[in-house]
Amino acid sequence: MDTNKTVAVIGGGIAGMEAATFLSARGITVYLIEKEDKLGGHLLDWERLFPTMRNGSEVVKFLMDGVKADNIKIMLSSKLTAAEKSGKGYNLRINENVDLFADAVLVTTGYDLFDATKKEEYGYGIYDNVITSADLEKIFMSGKALQTKQGNVPKKIGLVHCVGSRDEKAGNVYCSKVCCVTGVKQAIEIKQKMPYTEVFNFYMDLRMYGMHFEALYKKAQADFGIQFIRGRLSEASEDQNGGIILKVEDTLMGKPLKLTVDILVLLIGLIPAKGSKEVGELFGLKNGVNGFYKTTDQHTLTNSSNVDGVFFAGACTSPKTITNTITDARAAASTVAAYLFNYRSLERKIEQNEDFWLYNTK
């Protein structure tokens, strides 16, 4: 049931791939535009996934199976450089030399990882043995043993939750949603690889909202003896042996606590992608208070933008788990189809429900 419709999907991560799959199934021609030379986005850098510890590569493979369709044109190492309204659709320019027309645009530009050097007091990029959760995944992916810079097997490892999230000082007041459970997952992985290493997670709240997340947390405590200490890291220092001295308040004890770890892992949050900003400027897309794209409504019109014919999917509108992203991508495909084929469902309106009052900003 081929149609003559075309959609440009900007961003070849999870959301882009899954949305392209479902759009193509409706006979829509899809241009899947990815700036890197591979599809998969951040998922390519992640070894195992919470809560089941499935390999990320399996999900990539699943998504790749979807985008094999003939009517999906995969454009790698491609950057959108100009966009111009043309009738109901858009003329798009890729890499200064390729032009194409799309009846609708689906933006799936995802997120960036928080730059941990912004939390100077944690010493990332300054102390030898401070790494981020993303660095840790890369070490896991490489198959190499986790070691200190000095080449020792770490006896104690600390993981700090909410780095760059829920932190006005870091400029991000929102919850990144995935780090809590990533912290638990990585703590377990460390214990699985090094059973004699003590692992400490420092948290302000543990948000185990998803199905099986609580079970993972309980397993971390019961089977792996991971210690969860409620208190946000205030400052880290380096000792003479390259160990990292952590100062937190043990908030449940109401006392400051000092602990030296051999490796400190910062569970960095998700921030609006630089790419989102660039793409947003091309189309005149509105950003929400937190810098992610602003969807038309919080509850209902979650894939629609302020610009006619431009839609969103995935983590470009807010931090999302893989499960959420895939679901959102399929929803977005549906929404785009509704737009292209004039489904009545898109005619529905809802009164705007502003979120500014939550932040006391204008």
Next chain:
Amino acid sequence: MIEEGKEKVWKDYQKEIAEDNYFYARSCIRQNFFPGSEVAFLRILKELGKNLFDDPRHTTCTGIAYHSDIVPFDTTMTVVARHFALMTEAGLKNFVPSCITSFGIYTEVLELWRHHPEIEQKIKENLLKATGRTFEKPENLAHSSDIIYKFRNEIANKSKYRLVNKETGKPLRVVEHIGCHYSKMFPEKGVGGAEYPLVLTGMVQAWGGEVIDYPERRQCCGFGFRQYIVQANRGYSVACSKKKFESMAPYKPDLILTNCPGCPYFLDRWQYVVSEMEGVTYGENNGGIPVFTYEELAGMVLGYNPWDLGLQLHQVPVEPVLDKIGVQYKKEDKYKGVNGKDLGRPESPSCLKI
């Protein structure tokens, strides 16, 4: 430690420091604690050919009283405004306080006015009513340690000594300690920021020394106004310093360098107190760790007579540092006044080796 990481941070925290023509605001307490320091500052700047006005009409900034909750902030702001008026009257635009607390107060006042011009307006009226003076805000506010930092290389070029152990040829190991109010409140107002401040580190590196990064580098010296002023709270004040000593001692520092009126005083005197109360010392051979102000250290590398710098007023003797560097000095002159008369000897501590 990844040095490039620190250098990257330092690049992010650079501030503008005026080249010349300073209005100097002295500290209330430094002239008693370390009387040679401010004199040395004046001498150094003079030798550098800089123009500086040391106005005798200048008073306290009210910092101690303000932080002890005795003086309301409106009063503080009016006093500060008067100092700005003195600067304006002297035709100067670059304000240089000697005291870190003052530096903090001035910064705070200026920041407040920046956000709330109506308050500035009110203070202007207050000052006019009270003294008939008017003022312009300084174009540049820098602490006197910023000035020395700015001219650290010039000082290095003129220096007679370097911070190097003449026996071993190795750089001296220096603990740097900035005053809390230098950059912890407004990191962007201090050279290098608050986490990895560069102001003192820059001096040490320029003069040949090596800075130690020890775990408790952020910890306050314990001065804390109310902690020290109320006798019953002094145990808390000592505890703060003690925490620092215990943390830095394993690194075997040769000296501590400071840029605040309180810090050198407390880091110096509390070593004596801890030794008397608990019998513990932190330096080599049961001695202490000598503490210097940045002016004293600058004066020392420039080859000034240690006793002119007031180094004899330190509780922890500075001679080990002088000997390591190879500074020429006369032992017998240590307790002589300016007039050459003997000032007498302080009582010897019972534990701390002098």
Next chain:
Amino acid sequence: MSFDWFVLPFSIGALILIVVLISRYILWVIKLSRADRRKSWRSVFSFKLFQAVWEVFNESLLHRKIFRVNALLGWMHMTFALGWFLLIVIGSVESKFHKEKVFNMPYDPIFLRYFEHDVHGFWFAEGFTTIMDTILLLLLVATIMAVSKRFFKWIYGMKRTTKLHPGDQIALASLWLIFPMRFIAESFTAGIYGNGGYLTQTAGDIFATFLPLKSLELGAWWTYSSALCLFFLFLPFSRYMHIPTEVFLIYLRKAGVKTPDNKLTGFSEFETYSCSRCGLCIDQCQLSETTGYDDQAVYFLQKLRRNILQEESSHNCLLCGKCTNICPVGIDITKIRLLKRTEFAPEMLFNYRHYENVIHHDERKVDVAYFGGCMTHLTPKIKIAMTGIFRKLNIRYNFVDENGSICCGRPLKLAGNHMQARDLMQENKRIIIATGAKILVTSCPICYNIFKNEYKFDKIQVLHHSEYLNLLHKEGALKLTPNEEKMVYHDPCELGRMMNIYEPPREILEKSGKLIPVQKEKNFADCCGGSLANLPLSEDNRRKVSKEALTKLLAPSPDILVTACPLCKKTFSNVSDTPVKDIAEVVYERMIE
């Protein structure tokens, strides 16, 4: 005097056994309290001795209790015990006739056939031979049953049989050998000399047709004697120690000796060694169902005997009392287990002095002091029901622990901390007496147990609320409108087996609605699994126990499950879809104002 070298193994074995037994028994008697020792001496010269002999006959020889529970097992035990006993007694008489002496060698009756070839020695000699052959036949059948029980326990209706340790295995093997060897030895001799009865002579004649009996005869008697010797030597270190010990236990019990409430004495040694390891307790134990449990009463006692008892074994028990309930020997295993805990209990670290005078209540004169108990605060419907009943019936009452209370002390005792429980008990007693009430009503069977048994109130009657409500109903103060809801009643362990309160709750429930019986009730009722007595039991295993007990209770598909203990209620509520109510709630709902 008849003699051959083969009598030596038997004689030496028997001698050693007697020495070991006597020395052990003396040791245990010394460990009795002075009062108990006095009781046991005095009873020798009283009617109690005859009572004891009668019970020994009934239980140790006839095994009546096992008969009642399991006839097949009873028969096996009876033929072994009574048969062997008769074999010895009749054999002795027979040998005395043959030897024409009152005092002969102790081995004479055992090996009589070897030494006495004349079957017509005296007037009733053939009669004796026939009787002895009959007894031997019964014993051989019992041996076959015993062997088959090991391998086909289902025949005897048992899910599990006891596991054996090496001492037991040797004793068991030698026991299995004794009667077949006696049969073979006697048959061989009969085959040669013609002195057998209908069994041994027939067998002997058959053996003679194909075996060189003359050369095998002595070897058979050696084997028989050796099997006896082996059995005697291993008896003190095996389950068969119960055979001689139970006789003394029965006597001591008749003499009025008991295990005291606060510590174990020599009496519990007699109890411990009286365990025949019949294994009836194993299937009773609800924890058997939960994985890997091997501390059922029989094994607990075994560990105790072998002095390898670990703390975990003493604590990993619900103390529901079902094993004590079923035990044919009547060993108070629950009490032994509880008292054993005191030996492991940490002594220090609890300090209750600061509870003195912290609790005050109003000074009104009241008739009834109501003590909800800690757990009742987690089941507020019980509180509401009880206070509602008091108010509606205009009973002057005082809710002693309305605003919190000191624990009754029983949970501490259940953990082995008897001394520390005393501090709590003293203070609690003071508070209760201060109310001036004449009746103390409690909703918690755990509190009830200790209030009634150990608080020793002079002027206060202690009642569980089920008793109290039943009493009010009988007096006519409390009137009920029954409804059609089908109810089953769960007997709380502490109220039922511990305190023997079975009827009052049933009586009042029958007046409130339709009480339907359940398969396991009264003294056979299951534990809910919530027991405070078991320290190490995990939450998962607790839930398993609860669910199993619940399934049985709900088999008749009742509308509600009624119990009389806040802990049982709370425990069942967590796993039950059928509403679980306390008896007080049921009464409160249905009372007429």
Next chain:
Amino acid sequence: MKTFGYTIQNDRQIDFDAADKKLYRYVAEKEPDINLCIFCGTCTATCSAAEFKNMSFRKISLFLRRGLTENLKREIESCMFCGKCTLVCPRGINTRNIIFNIRKGIEEYEF
């Protein structure tokens, strides 16, 4: 030694590097449930003893982890062993057995 009219304050900071985890390990071996505590405080809220005295199972759980044996001993002494905390624990922790084993451990190591 002089006093100067004041004493040097002790650091309130818990030095977790120096903490003695012996007792915690002892208890965790006997009753691994201790690892499951999420410090929600339900136990403390229902505690019969807590109505009259400082007694918080949540704190006990923390003191144990942090090696603060003296605090632990003080906190634990009011426990009456009634078992309410076990009934309310959302993580199904066998709290009574933990208290019992803490006492055993303290005795064993003679703290």
